[in-house]
Amino acid sequence: MVPESLLPSSGRRVFVALGDSFTEGVGDRDERLPNGVRGWADRVAEKLAKAQPGWKYANLAIRSKRLRHIIDEQLEPALRMRPALVTLYAGGNDILDLKTDMSTLMADYEELVARLAATGARVVLFTGFDVKVSALLEPLKKRNTFYNQQVRAIAGKYGAVLVDYWCLDAFHDRRMWDSDRLHMSKAGHKYLAGQVLDQLGVPHKIRPKDWEPPTPLTLREWERRQRRWVHDWVLPLFGRKLRGVTLGDALTPRWPEPVKVPRKGGLKKLAAGASDGGNAP
Template structure:
């Protein structure tokens, strides 16, 4: 359940729904390899606010009678003007309480404090408040906490997509490994060895900043002003449970459906 983080934005592929893969697909595939019979649904859609997750994803999720639930929601609310954090976290707790009440293993995430730009520094306090509350609620409701905020490996800019807000393929692989480790599920996900990132010249840095503002920041604020999001015309990637093949992964399901 959730938004772009769980949908898989940044981990591009032409073979899977919505053109992405992501850490959740990778976790589902490893679960299926470790124990046959796992079924997987992914209700997350990019740009969704917490209220949308509650209104659109909670009832379908409960209807599935899940044994494992992952939830990350609220990050987009933090980026919105005028968000009341007390109200937001009260709604978040109500959602967590409902999900915990199903008896399923519940996995929660803090938000990562990436230093995207000085433009977004005013949101840092909101993110810190969100993370502290998520930690408290994970302890209160017995949830598994993936403390995303603490992952030093994500400081490397290669872990992030061009928009600097969504993880790259490498970032999604890293988070998949972390989730599996927290669940005690064996896996062989590993990141390739990287050379230390090269230092940019001032000119390269300025060019990179200008491109980022033009390609991502201005369109983002433009959508906010128009009241539209990138997820408005999208459907959940896996709205109904699919039995994950032990060999071939989720891509195999698409290939079989196209035959």
């Protein structure tokens, strides 16, 4: 049973997505779209347009951004768009920085949510998932737990919709994650889009993958995957940290201004029209 919609039945229909790689769509590759990714937010925008024609969508999220970057670079542009719906996931990259003071981080996070809520927009917040990447990251679990407790409290205080990502058991399946083990796969992004739509009361036909139970890895397979993961992801990550660069430094927002989402063909149709020099509807 779909709950009553939490979206406006009429008036301004602008959806703005803020954040980092989680919201940009990293892990859900699609070269036909800006920055080469799709992601859950694009999917939500497309379902909104089907349920209520006339929705416009902007996605300002860029991979690797810390909370301070989101506040400095994304907040004011979002406010100028006068959104009816805002999604925010921020702070995950800060948690991974051991120098981050968590109390200060969450105070800044609350101030950001307060600014968004003051616009009258429907605000959607997310807890963080306890990603089982490596035993080396287990000490961060306490920080993630504190983050989630604060996000839940802030969501309640400001009347935000909460997508409790921490509690979504489907993400315990490794197939919901990309090869870097930190970002959702296409299946993960699709599933999360369904969870967001459920919380907003928007009808959709997104269904979980009907997978067979995962095949246990042999010791040799596990070792091979570990070596590949360290070579492809861990070493480059540490290299970037030593150089003081991130994967998002050269990127711009995927949808920097609100675009009207076509009811048929979705954002891929819009991107194709832009690449052809035409005007997509």
